[in-house]
Amino acid sequence: xxxxxxxxxxxxxxxxxxxxxxxxxxxxxxxxxxxxxxxxxxxxxxxxxxxxxxxxxxxxxxxxxxxxxxxxxxxxxxxxxxxxxxxxxxxxxxxxxxxxxxxxxxxxxxxxxxxxxxxxxxxxxxxxxxxxxxxxxxxxxxxxxxxxxxxxxxxxxxxxxxxxxxxxxxxxxxxxxxxxxxxxxxxxxxxxxxxxxxxxxxxxxxxxxxxxxxxxxxxxxxxxxxxxxxxxxxxxxxxxxxxxxxxxxxxxxxxxxxxxxxxxxxxxxxxxxxxxxxxxxxxxxxxxxxxxxxxxxxxxxxxxxxxxxxxxxxxxxxxxxxxxxxxxxxxxxxxxxxxxxxxxxxxxxxxxxxxxxxxxxxxxxxxxxxxxxxxxxxxxxxxxxxxxxxxxxxxxxxxxxxxxxxxxxxxxxxxxxxxxxxxxxxxxxxxxxxxxxxxxxxxxxxxxxxxxxxxxxxxxxxxxxxxxxxxxxxxxxxxxxxxxxxxxxxxxxxxxxxxxxxxxxxxxxxxxxxxxxxxxxxxxxxxxxxxxxxxxxxxxxxxxxxxxxxxxxxxxxxxxxxxxxxxxxxxxxxxxxxxxxxxxxxx
Numbered sequence: 001x002x003x004x005x006x007x008x009x010x011x012x013x014x015x016x017x018x019x020x021x022x023x024x025x026x027x028x029x030x031x032x033x034x035x036x037x038x039x040x041x042x043x044x045x046x047x048x049x050x051x052x053x054x055x056x057x058x059x060x061x062x063x064x065x066x067x068x069x070x071x072x073x074x075x076x077x078x079x080x081x082x083x084x085x086x087x088x089x090x091x092x093x094x095x096x097x098x099x100x101x102x103x104x105x106x107x108x109x110x111x112x113x114x115x116x117x118x119x120x121x122x123x124x125x126x127x128x129x130x131x132x133x134x135x136x137x138x139x140x141x142x143x144x145x146x147x148x149x150x151x152x153x154x155x156x157x158x159x160x161x162x163x164x165x166x167x168x169x170x171x172x173x174x175x176x177x178x179x180x181x182x183x184x185x186x187x188x189x190x191x192x193x194x195x196x197x198x199x200x201x202x203x204x205x206x207x208x209x210x211x212x213x214x215x216x217x218x219x220x221x222x223x224x225x226x227x228x229x230x231x232x233x234x235x236x237x238x239x240x241x242x243x244x245x246x247x248x249x250x251x252x253x254x255x256x257x258x259x260x261x262x263x264x265x266x267x268x269x270x271x272x273x274x275x276x277x278x279x280x281x282x283x284x285x286x287x288x289x290x291x292x293x294x295x296x297x298x299x300x301x302x303x304x305x306x307x308x309x310x311x312x313x314x315x316x317x318x319x320x321x322x323x324x325x326x327x328x329x330x331x332x333x334x335x336x337x338x339x340x341x342x343x344x345x346x347x348x349x350x351x352x353x354x355x356x357x358x359x360x361x362x363x364x365x366x367x368x369x370x371x372x373x374x375x376x377x378x379x380x381x382x383x384x385x386x387x388x389x390x391x392x393x394x395x396x397x398x399x400x401x402x403x404x405x406x407x408x409x410x411x412x413x414x415x416x417x418x419x420x421x422x423x424x425x426x427x428x429x430x431x432x433x434x435x436x437x438x439x440x441x442x443x444x445x446x447x448x449x450x451x452x453x454x455x456x457x458x459x460x461x462x463x464x465x466x467x468x469x470x471x472x473x474x475x476x477x478x479x480x481x482x483x484x485x486x487x488x489x490x491x492x493x494x495x496x497x498x499x500x501x502x503x504x505x506x507x508x509x510x511x512x513x514x515x516x517x518x519x520x521x522x523x524x525x526x527x528x529x530x531x532x533x534x535x536x537x538x539x540x541x542x543x544x545x546x547x548x549x550x551x552x553x554x555x556x557x558x559x560x561x562x563x564x565x566x567x568x569x570x571x572x573x574x575x576x577x578x579x580x581x582x583x584x585x586x587x
Contacts, residue, residue, distance in 0.1 A: 008137045008168040009034035012101065015144035017044050018177055021072045023063060023439055024048070025056040029076020031103025031116065034168035048439055048468065051460040053080050055432035057087020057158075058458070061096045062436030065419045066394055068221060070097045070151050071436065077103040078116030081162075082123065086426060088158045089127040093423025094244060095219055097156035099147050100128075106166040107135050120162045129157030135164065137172035145177045154187030155308035156219055187307055191324030191332060198320055199279075199303050200336035206277035206301075207348035209237045212260065215244030215422065216282020216306060217326050218415045224327030225415045228281060229253070231334055236349060238356055240268040242283050243407055244422045251411035257356065258365075261289040262558045263404040266364035266567060267356055269556075272297050273564040274355070281305045282326045285315040286423065295563035305329050364556045364569055365408055375525050377402065377477045377548040381409040381449070384475055387532045393445045394437045396420065398430040398454030401483035401554045406449045428457025431474065435461055438470040445473070445536065452478040452545070453502055462515040465541045473535050474543045476508060479550040487553045508545040517541035 006014065012035055016024070025048045028036045039047055050056040053075045060071025075084050081102040091098045105114040121133045130150050132143050140163075147159045203209060211232050217224055225248045232239045232255045239249055240260040249256050258265030260272055269291075272278065278300045283289070285304075290296045293316065302318040304311075305326055312321040322329055367378045381402075388410075395410055396419040397403040403420055412418050419437060421429040430448040438446045448455075455476060465472050477483075485500040512519025518538040522531040528546065535542040557568045567573075 004173070005171045006174050007034065007038070008140055008163070008170050008172060009038040011137070011140050011172060011174050012144065012163070012168070013038050013042060013045060014174050015141050016072060019145065019148045020069070022046060024072045024074050025050055025059040025063070025436065026074030027051075027053050027056060027076070027080060029080050029103060029116070031077035031080075031105060031165045032074060032101070032163070032168070034165065035074060035101070035163075047074075048435070049464065050432065050435070051463050052458060053083035054087050054428070055435070055458050055461045055464070057084050057091065057098060057100060058426075058429050058432035059436035059439070059461075060098050060100075061087065061091055061094075061429075062396060062419050062433030063440045064096050064098060064436075065433075066416050066437045067440050068416060070099055070148055073098060073100040075100065075102055076116070077105055077120070078118045080116075081118055081120040085123060085127060086424075088124055088160065090421055090424040090426045090429065091158040092127050092129065094421065095156050095215060096158065097151040098158040099151050100158060100160045102160055102162050104133070104162045104164040107164045108166070110164065120160065124160045127158075128160050131160035131162065133162040133164075134167055137167050137170040140167060140172060141175045146182065149182055150185055153185065155216065155311070188309075188323050189307070189325040189328055191305075191322045191329045193332070195320065195322045196329065196332045196336050199322055199333055200340055202277055202301060202303060202320065203235065203279065203337065204340060204344065207345055208275045208352045209235075209277040209279060210271050210275035210300075211237050211239040212242075212272065212278055212280045212283055213239065213245045213248045214242040214281065214283025216284075216308075217245055217248045218282075220282060220307075220326035222415055224325075224330060225249070227327060227330040227334065231330060231337075234334075235337070235344070237279075238271055238353070240264070240272065242289055242422070243420065245283065246407060246418045247412035247415040250413040252413060259407050262291070262560075263408065263554055263556065265408075266362050266556055266569060267359035269558065269564040269567060270359045271356055275300045278302045279305075280318070281330070282307075284311045287315070290316060291558050292561055292563045297564075362569065366570070367552075372525060374549045375523065375528060375546055377405050377479070377552055378409055379525065380475075380477055380528060380546050380548060381405050383528050384447070384449070384532055385410045387529070387536060388445065388447070391445050393417065393447060394419070394441060396430040396433040396437060396446070396448045398448070398450045398457070399425045399427045400451045400454055401479075401487065402449055402451040402454075402477040404554045405477070410449070427454040431455060431458050431472075432461045432464075434472045434474075435464055435470060438472050439468070446471075447473040447475055450474055450476045451483060452476055452480065452505055452508075453482045459511075462511070462517070462541070465517070466515045470541060471539060472541050473538075474541075475535070476543065476545045477548050478505070478508075478545050479548050479552070480505065481550055484554070490553070491559070508543050512541075512543040515541070517543055519543045519545070521545040521547065523547035
């Protein structure tokens with residue numbers, strides 16, 4: 001029996017349903033009106049109308065990262081597609097699975113500089129995992145199914161499908177997802193058994209081993225994180241996590257040394273510097289983790305578990321590369337270690353932990369708690385965490401000092417609860433990401449920890465929050481500056497605060513009221529707990545604007561171009577000669 005003829009737009013929606021999509025984040029325009037017309041006629045897919053296409057992609061990222069599913073975006077041609085580029089790049093850097101459907105002018109007008117035409121596939125090629133331009137309705141269903149496969153398989157990432165308007169109007173037949181293998185893209189999931197055996201041998205002989213987990217561990221799934229935790233505990237090996245890996249191991253676990261990297265803990269960075277075996281799982285050795293490359297973990301052999309072969313030996317040379325899915329590799333590693341039955345060097349391990357405990361006693365996250373006239377930003381996060389620790393809270397952030405303080409002081413016990421922009425560092429990420437998380441988890445507590453400068457980047461998404469009655473909470477650390485910019489200007493540019501002070505901030509309480517949300521400003525430390533309580537108790541969206549110390553800097557800190565053992569632990573170290581972006585000491 002011949003397949004029923006459908007329009008291209010109907011084929012698009014049928015493919016999304018068959019891929020398990022429930023929610024689309026989008027913004028209409030002329031080139032995608034056939035899809036919006038088809039959306040109007042069905043009830044299987046829910047559409048969330050954002051207020052900017054960048055916000056649509058960030059919302060899809062929040063949805064994807066809090067569920068482990070693919071986020072879906074629908075935008076129009078030209079400026080609709082170009083507005084999505086920042087979100088797509090963000091998703092690429094942080095390995096977030098997103099499929100973005102973009103409208104395009106009719107095929108016969110492509111290349112004619114038609115109204116709202118842009119070379120979307122050309123523009124997005126460097127900032128997506130893959131992209132497609134569909135010129136024939138007969139290819140449409142296959143390409144859409146392939147897009148979802150590519151987005152979620154191997155190292156996840158964003159995929160763009162560019163859809164000319166005449167293809168959406170054309171009549172064609174629909175083909176369901178194929179159970180067969182993709183003809184060319186087949187990521188290696190099972191690691192080489194010999195490599196696993198070699199890794200087990202290296203772990204068995206190590207005296208100062210360290211596990212180093214990244215965002216790829218979370219991407220592999222909750223089961224992979226559980227296997228990672230089991231290995232860390234069973235082997236009694238200290239563990240650090242990257243910014244993107246927080247939650248892969250419970251923060252309360254005594255094996256967890258805290259976040260590693262530029263604003264990581266002293267004990268995590270010192271352990272990375274002094275270990276004799278570094279076991280990296282799903283991490284890409286980015287510059288904010290490694291510091292100065294020629295001084296990175298100089299005494300260690302390095303094992304790198306990763307599903308992406310291109311990430312191995314890209315930044316740091318490793319002694320053993322194990323390509324495969326993290327969950328599968330960790331399960332096989334556990335089997336190999338149990339089969340080996342090789343006793344670990346207990347004396348060396350005890351000495352390693354004694355050294356780590358000495359580093360821990362430095363209490364690197366301490367800050368001045370003596371002042372009663374101003375709210376310290378660290379204290380604000382501590383009190384927020386205390387109020388949320390018995391609740392299943394999902395946290396998003398904007399980008400800046402507040403982001404680092406959130407990573408340091410908010411403790412995550414499980415994966416999928418921490419959504420932040422790591423690789424691209426996108427200001428304006430947190431609020432639309434919180435929209436996506438709240439849509440995915442309508443009954444959950446979702447909080448965007450924000451800075452007053454960053455929140456303004458995509459503040460228009462408060463309208464989306466209002467339209468869908470999303471009870472998103474926004475917790476603003478308001479220091480009146482672009483805080484991280486100001487900190488670098490202080491350390492590297494002689495305190496010349498060029499354009500980092502925000503001289504015209506809105507009244508966030510009135511802004512909250514304008515969008516039908518609860519709003520409160522707090523400047524007295526004695527009032528902070530009450531303000532947080534009111535925010536959490538509000539049945540609707542809420543904004544708490546916390547006036548914090550405008551001069552506070554984020555420590556600990558590895559100056560750019562420095563090594564892990566050259567950290568600045570606090571204001572007392574600011575007099576040390578800082579290092580420039582090029583690694584040169586600034587006199």
